[in-house]
Amino acid sequence: MSNHRRNQSGAVRFVPALKAVLFCTLIGGFAVGYVMQKNKIFELGQQIGGKQARLEKLRKDNQDLASNLATLQRPMYLAQRADKLKLGLVQPQPHQILWVNEPASPAARTNAGPVQLVQSRP
DSSP states (O other): OOOHHSSSSHHHHHHHHHHHHHHHHHHHHHHHHHHHHHHHHHHHHHHHHHHHHHHHHHHHHHHHHHHHEEEEEEEHHHHHHHHTTOOOOOOOHHHHHOOOOOOOSSHHHHOOOOOOEEEOOO
């Protein structure tokens, strides 16, 4: 048997070792790729969670600002603010109000010509 091994070339004995090294390298490469992919998925999940939290905060802020805007646009608030700033603003007299009559639909508006101002008294 030892005589048979001596007759084999070095390349023939090297092939199984090379196959084992290539196979282990392939398995190791797949393992590293799998871990890297799982890590990337985790990072993307963290980013999504952060973006969703920021979106909820922005929605809440937007809702708060819309509520604040609605409060600031109330006629009673505007009247109080005008009185506080002493702007001298008063309610218009009925004869100072102009009523505008417009057609109901956009198609009727194009056929009717220009809009006319009509002064009427309620």
